[in-house]
Amino acid sequence: MVHALQSVRKLLVPHGIVIEVHNLPVPPVIEVHSGTSIIKVGWLLDKTDFEVERSAFNALFQVIENGEYLLDDQRDFLFNTQVDDLQEMQSWLDQWWESAILSELTNKKIKAAMDQAGKGSRIVTVIPTRMVKLRVK
């Protein structure tokens, strides 16, 4: 990750910027939405305990400590991903988040919440996310 930041620096103009986006290393909340109603059902865990996310932060820290970049800005926000049902959620996780763990209990709670919420309900994964802006030093 440090190498990627160092490599890309060679392609940037003087004082060029890098925007980096990664999840914060905490479990996202899973909610079931229906109209204005929101049922919070549990969390999405990670087999590696968010190792990739921690490594991304460490790489950013390292290139700033090395004096290769300046930290220009940082903002945290919630990145929501909406799906229609559990099958679609599993397909999204298989493609984008292989290390995610959706526990059997959370799975059952999602089903129950969707039954309770009725037709048109959606599963929303609320992912705490960080955007960092670096500037070439």
Next chain:
Amino acid sequence: MTIIKDSEGHEATVLNAMANFQNHRVLEIGCGDGRVTWRLADNAAFVMALDPNADDIEKAKGNTPERSREKVSFLPSTLEDFVASYTGAKFNSAIFSWSL
């Protein structure tokens, strides 16, 4: 089947607040299906979008809005390979969107 990423638009809001890509040459590393690429292309002069997954690149190309097509170039490549072979003009900004 509809997966909606950034359904509240928070990523777009924060990105716009943090950086102005007006007339920038932008390098996007890990463009996936192009979700962020098109947004960048609205302001940038040019976007070079890389992703090692050729299927994603094809999907991104196919889904690119007409207004962005002339400003975006999609390339199936890793960053490492791109850096090793690229000889063009330097970029004003680079984006790693969940791809560092």
